[in-house]
Amino acid sequence: MRTVDFSPLYRSAVGFDRLASLLDAAAIENAAGYPPYNIERTDDQTYRIDIAVAGFKPDELTIDVRETLLTVQGRKTANDDARRYLHRGLAERNFERKFQLADHVVVKDARIADGLLSINLVREVPEALKPRQIPIQQSTLTIESEKAA
Secondary structure, three states: OOOOOHHHHHHHHOOOOOHHHHHHHHHOOOOOOOOOOOEEEEOOOOOEEEEEEOOOOOHHHEEEEOOOOEEEEEEEOOOOEEEOOOOOOOOOOOOOEEOOOOOOOEEEEEEEEEOOEEEEEEEOOOOOHOOEEEEEEEOOOOOOOHHHH
């Protein structure tokens, strides 16, 4: 439940209609807390998400991107071993993590090493949407009275 009033933001921000819903979704998602992850800005236009997936094999993980929603799922295969644990502290449970991507951010690649799933992202802004400078032309209007003099 949101207790913060975002209506003052809407007076000066145009086109951010989904801001409140994104904040609500982030609050719900962060409540789960598993698995832990880092989001790192590696360059001006590149990012990396590292997710702790110790105990998961690459074929037990799926990465799906639909429009601006990145979903990472881990589905553990059933462990039918007759193990008798004295203490079980490693979480080997299924998970689903969702990340809302900004416009023009695409997934470049994903790698798994040392129990970390690293997803590399890059922001690719189309040339038509990049800022450009518009030249200002000086108009050469003459007034009729100046011509007569």
